Structures are given as C-alpha cells and as structure tokens.
Amino acid sequence: MEFKDLLYARKSIRNFTGEPITKAQVDAILEAATRAPNACNFQSWFFYVVADKAMIEKFSPDVYSLDWIKKASVIIVVCADPGRLEERFGQRVGNNFVTQDTAAATTNMLLAAADMGLGGCWIGHFNDDKCRSLLNIPSRLRPVALVPIGHPAEQPPQRPRNPVEKVSLVIGDLR
Amino acid sequence: MEFKDLLYARKSIRNFTGEPITKAQVDAILEAATRAPNACNFQSWFFYVVADKAMIEKFSPDVYSLDWIKKASVIIVVCADPGRLEERFGQRVGNNFVTQDTAAATTNMLLAAADMGLGGCWIGHFNDDKCRSLLNIPSRLRPVALVPIGHPAEQPPQRPRNPVEKVSLVIGDLR
Numbered sequence: 380m381e382f383k384d385l386l387y388a389r390k391s392i393r394n395f396t397g398e399p400i401t402k403a404q405v406d407a408i409l410e411a412a413t414r415a416p417n418a419c420n421f422q423s424w425f426f427y428v429v430a431d432k433a434m435i436e437k438f439s440p441d442v443y444s445l446d447w448i449k450k451a452s453v454i455i456v457v458c459a460d461p462g463r464l465e466e467r468f469g470q471r472v473g474n475n476f477v478t479q480d481t482a483a484a485t486t487n488m489l490l491a492a493a494d495m496g497l498g499g500c501w502i503g504h505f506n507d508d509k510c511r512s513l514l515n516i517p518s519r520l521r522p523v524a525l526v527p528i529g530h531p532a533e534q535p536p537q538r539p540r541n542p543v544e545k546v547s548l549v550i551g552d553l554r
Numbered sequence: 555m556e557f558k559d560l561l562y563a564r565k566s567i568r569n570f571t572g573e574p575i576t577k578a579q580v581d582a583i584l585e586a587a588t589r590a591p592n593a594c595n596f597q598s599w600f601f602y603v604v605a606d607k608a609m610i611e612k613f614s615p616d617v618y619s620l621d622w623i624k625k626a627s628v629i630i631v632v633c634a635d636p637g638r639l640e641e642r643f644g645q646r647v648g649n650n651f652v653t654q655d656t657a658a659a660t661t662n663m664l665l666a667a668a669d670m671g672l673g674g675c676w677i678g679h680f681n682d683d684k685c686r687s688l689l690n691i692p693s694r695l696r697p698v699a700l701v702p703i704g705h706p707a708e709q710p711p712q713r714p715r716n717p718v719e720k721v722s723l724v725i726g727d728l729r
Binding site: 380381382385386387391399400401402405406409410411413414415416418420422424425426427428429430431434472475476479480481482483485486487489490491494501503504514523524537538540541543546547548549550551552553554 | 555556557558560561562564566574575576577580581584585586588589590591593595597599600601602603604605606607609628643647650651653654655656657658660661662664665666669676678679689698699712713715716718721722723724725726727728729
C-alpha cells in the first residue's frame with residue numbers, strides 16, 4: 380500500500396477472527412521491524428513470536444489483564460537489548476535510546492501488519508515480570524511491548540488526531 | 555511510495571543541498587507524525603519546526619556537536635509532553651510511554667520525508683538544556699530528538715541489518 384494511505388489505514392485492532400497468520404507474514408513484520416532507524420545501528424532489540432496457542436492463552440490475565448489478547452494469532456514480545464548502548468552512553472541515556480529504538484521497530488511492525496490487511500495493537504502496560512518468567516527471557520533483555528497480531532474482526536476508525544497547527548510551532552518562514 | 559519499498563529507501567541523510575523545503579512538505583511530515591500510534595491517544599508530543607536560517611546556524615556546536623546539521627532546510631525538534639501520561643501512570647511508566655510515543659512519531663516523520671525524496675536523520679544525543687534555552691521551550695515539554703531535514707546531497711546505502719532469524723525466536727509452529 381502507498382505509505383500515505385497506510386498511515387490512515389493503521390489503527391489499533393483488539394478483536395481477531397482467530398484465523399492463523401503465516402510464517403511469511405510474520406517474517407515480513409519482523410523484517411520491517413529490523414529496518415527501523417536505531418542508535419548506532421546496534422539493533423538493540425529482540426523479538427519473541429508467540430505462536431503456540433496454549434502459550435498465548437497464558438498471557439491473560441497474568442501478563443495482560445484483558446481477555447481479547449487470547450484471540451491473537453501471534454503475540455510478538457518486543458524486547459530491548461540495552462547492553463551495548465548502555466556501555467557507550469551510560470545507563471540513563473542508553474536506556475532512553477533502546478526505548479526509542481524498540482518503539483521505532485514496533486511502529487514499523489504495526490505498519491507492516493496493516494499493509495498486509497492484518498491488525499495489531501501496541502500494548503505498553505503489562506506485567507513484565509510475569510512476561511519474563513513465562514517466556515524465560517534472559518536478564519540482558521527487557522520486554523517493552525506486546526504486539527498481538529491477527530486477522531481483524533473489527534474495523535474501528537482511526538482515532539482522531541489534533542490538527543498539526545495545534546501540536547507544532549514554526550520558527551521562521553515556510554512557503 | 556509503496557511501504558515495502560519505503561522501508562529500504564529510508565536511511566540516515568547527513569548532507570543536504572541547502573535547497574528549501576516547502577510548507578506543504580513540512581505539513582505532510584508533521585501529519586505523518588501525528589498519525590503514529592500513541593498511549594491513550596493523548597498525543598503527548600509537540601514539534602518545533604526551525605526554518606529560520608540564523609536559528610539553524612545556532613544549533614552547531616551548541617546543541618549538537620557536528621557541523622553538517624547547519625545545511626538542513628529545517629530542524630524539527632521533537633518534544634515529549636508527559637503531563638497527562640505521568641498523571642495517569644506515574645512518573646516512571648508515563649515517561650517511558652512518552653518516549654515510545656515520540657519515537658513512533660519520529661519514525662513516521664522520517665518515512666514521510668523519504669517518501670517525498672527528502673532526507674533526514676534522527677539525532678538522540680544532543681544538549682537538551684541548550685536546545686531548551688535556544689527555543690525557549692517551556693518546562694512542561696522535554697526535547698527528545700532533533701530531526702534535520704532537507705534535500706539529500708548524498709545517497710548512502712541503508713546500513714545492513716542482522717537477519718530476522720538472529721534477532722527473533724518463534725515459540726510454536728508457523729507455516
């Protein structure tokens with residue numbers, strides 16, 4: 380799809396048909412993630428793709444409180460891998476950079492899913508300790524987002540946005 | 555451009571022709587930013603568009619150490635506006651969310667610029683205090699990224715990425 384159209388086609392989908400998604404689709408989503416801009420090209424990220432139904436069932440209510448997540452075909456757990464960036468820039472700055480890098484990757488993932496007619500949702504608020512123990516995530520990684528993905532069983536409108544003039548200030552002249 | 559192609563066309567551009575960019579182009583970039591997924595649809599961001607040549611000249615070396623930034627047609631200063639999210643989720647979680655939200659917006663901005671044949675670069679490492687005083691940024695906002703944008707005077711290849719298999723683990727079966 381044209382990027383200009385995709386910007387408006389992407390929206391948070393929280394209800395899925397349950398139809399499986401293919402390895403090729405997951406690969407396209409992950410490939411998009413890895414193409415994200417990122418600090419020093421360290422690619423400080425790692426992605427768990429939970430495709431096992433029994434494992435998906437365990438996400439709610441332990442990792443995430445709402446039930447709809449169980450209908451996802453896969454749940455991608457986006458993890459930050461802050462080691463190298465923290466070594467170079469210190470803990471505070473490095474941590475900030477991995478948060479930005481993994482968010483850039485997540486943005487691309489959601490666009491790639493929408494580009495294939497799939498839907499997903501960015502979940503930032505979840506129990507990261509339980510997520511870690513469920514997936515046996517090593518201590519060097521930090522889970523930062525859950526992205527359930529599937530075939531949309533709803534087509535909500537994209538939520539309205541403030542107009543550009545309200546969230547920006549131009550300094551100087553533009554024609 | 556097709557999103558699939560745009561993912562590979564986008565790369566960090568650090569040299570510009572100096573040719574001006576138009577208000578319509580800046581508006582398209584900001585419109586893309588506002589379409590980013592974001593926590594609670596609070597749209598916790600604000601964008602300063604520095605188009606004034608004298609002001610752009612002041613960015614290096616005070617705000618950012620390298621000289622090339624002066625050749626940008628505009629510098630967009632991406633700011634987080636954490637108030638509402640910190641109120642709802644507390645300081646630590648809210649701050650994490652605005653970092654993700656502004657990173658999602660920045661990702662869309664760079665894709666939109668590349669979609670129009672423009673180039674830009676995500677600068678996360680800069681002197682935020684000097685940026686704040688130069689632009690007179692109010693205390694409720696926090697500058698999180700500089701995005702110099704202009705007409706590319708270079709076409710470097712996108713830097714190579716690790717293959718998907720190296721940065722992911724599938725749990726379960728995918729076909």
